[in-house]
Amino acid sequence: MSHTMTALLGGAGPDWVTREVSVPEPGPGQVLVRTRAVSLGNADVQMLASADSASGSGNEYVAGYEFAGEIAAVGTDTGLVQVGNHVMGASPGAFAEYVLADHRHVMPIPGSIGHEKASALPTALFTEHGALALASFQAGQSVLITGATSGIGLVGVQIAKALGARTVLATTRTDARSGLVKTTGADVVIATTSQNLTKMVLEATDGQGVDAVLDHVGGQTLADCLPATRVDGTILNIGRLDQAASTIDLDALSYRHLRLLGVSYGFSRAAELGGVIAGLTPHVLPAVADGRIRPVIDTVFPLAQAKEAADRMRTNQAQGKVVLVMP
Numbered sequence: 001m002s003h004t005m006t007a008l009l010g011g012a013g014p015d016w017v018t019r020e021v022s023v024p025e026p027g028p029g030q031v032l033v034r035t036r037a038v039s040l041g042n043a044d045v046q047m048l049a050s051a052d053s054a055s056g057s058g059n060e061y062v063a064g065y066e067f068a069g070e071i072a073a074v075g076t077d078t079g080l081v082q083v084g085n086h087v088m089g090a091s092p093g094a095f096a097e098y099v100l101a102d103h104r105h106v107m108p109i110p111g112s113i114g115h116e117k118a119s120a121l122p123t124a125l126f127t128e129h130g131a132l133a134l135a136s137f138q139a140g141q142s143v144l145i146t147g148a149t150s151g152i153g154l155v156g157v158q159i160a161k162a163l164g165a166r167t168v169l170a171t172t173r174t175d176a177r178s179g180l181v182k183t184t185g186a187d188v189v190i191a192t193t194s195q196n197l198t199k200m201v202l203e204a205t206d207g208q209g210v211d212a213v214l215d216h217v218g219g220q221t222l223a224d225c226l227p228a229t230r231v232d233g234t235i236l237n238i239g240r241l242d243q244a245a246s247t248i249d250l251d252a253l254s255y256r257h258l259r260l261l262g263v264s265y266g267f268s269r270a271a272e273l274g275g276v277i278a279g280l281t282p283h284v285l286p287a288v289a290d291g292r293i294r295p296v297i298d299t300v301f302p303l304a305q306a307k308e309a310a311d312r313m314r315t316n317q318a319q320g321k322v323v324l325v326m327p
């Protein structure tokens with residue numbers, strides 16, 4: 001194995017730059033993965049913008065989070081993970097030929113989906129399944145997923161359906177992407193700029209509201225979810241695609257006995273995220289293997305076109321995940 005590798009660095013300008021850096025060595029509990037494909041998430045482009053050397057911190061870092069590839073080396077205490085295993089997972093610094101990961105943060109690639117599709121799944125699987133678990137979701141319940149055209153939301157709809165949701169309601173801002181959400185199995189799609197979110201949800205749930213909300217949007221959308229959630233229901237804030245600030249009606253929160261929770265797996269303790277991944281493995285990975293849950297891929301670029309990949313995310317053109325294939 002070479003001692004250096006190609007990596008994409010943020011913090012050197014408005015775009016990632018390619019650099020040769022040292023290949024890291026796995027410590028206790030860590031595995032070294034030879035990446036074959038990596039995927040972009042919203043946080044990757046946000047981090048790139050805030051590290052821009054002209055307008056932001058200028059602090060350089062190896063970019064990326066989600067990857068698929070094979071185990072190249074293992075440290076001590078890495079459980080059943082072995083060199084040569086094909087895995088997908090999440091760890092900072094994934095946009096490089098090799099990435100270090102906690103052994104609890106990689107999963108076997110299900111079925112024969114291959115590296116490109118696998119790289120588009122890890123964050124969506126653990127975030128959406130973890131959020132459903134926190135909401136105490138059970139088969140037969142109804143779920144509202146806001147910002148459902150996001151890379152992770154498109155998978156969230158499919159996980160909820162695969163786990164037996166009675167009804168999945170999903171939002172996008174305009175009608176233009178309603179069809180995209182429908183292909184993932186959503187029963188009702190609400191275009192929030194032209195339709196009243198609360199009213200539509202109540203109409204679709206006999207006036208009761210949904211059992212659980214997975215909110216990727218924040219702002220006014222989160223506020224509109226409270227009166228659209230049934231008594232004793234749960235609202236999980238996952239993302240703030242619109243705004244981090246939201247003015248909510250505390251009467252709706254209290255009179256309906258709602259639970260309003262937040263989760264950010266990028267800021268979880270390693271063991272905690274490991275537990276979330278272990279929890280999804282028996283239920284969700286088989287559904288990926290048999291095609292009930294599929295990644296929605298917008299575009300696959302070679303690593304050399306990382307700028308074009310970031311542009312698709314930054315300009316809100318991507319309809320699903322943007323993938324980079326490693327050299």
Ligand SMILES: NC(=O)c1ccc[n+]([C@@H]2O[C@H](COP(=O)([O-])OP(=O)(O)OC[C@H]3O[C@@H](n4cnc5c(N)ncnc54)[C@H](OP(=O)(O)O)[C@@H]3O)[C@@H](O)[C@H]2O)c1
Nearest residue numbers: 041042149150151152172173238239240241242263264265
């Ligand atoms: N909690 C966690 O652990 C966790 C993990 C991963 C991601 N996240 C967060 O989850 C969210 C989704 O991540 P992602 O990578 O899947 O996102 P993404 O693919 O970049 O999301 C793209 C979608 O965002 C929607 N959007 C853009 N601006 C919006 C606005 N102002 N209001 C409402 N919708 C808007 C667009 O939907 P339309 O044009 O169709 O409306 C677009 O389809 C992000 O906020 C991310 O930070 C959280």
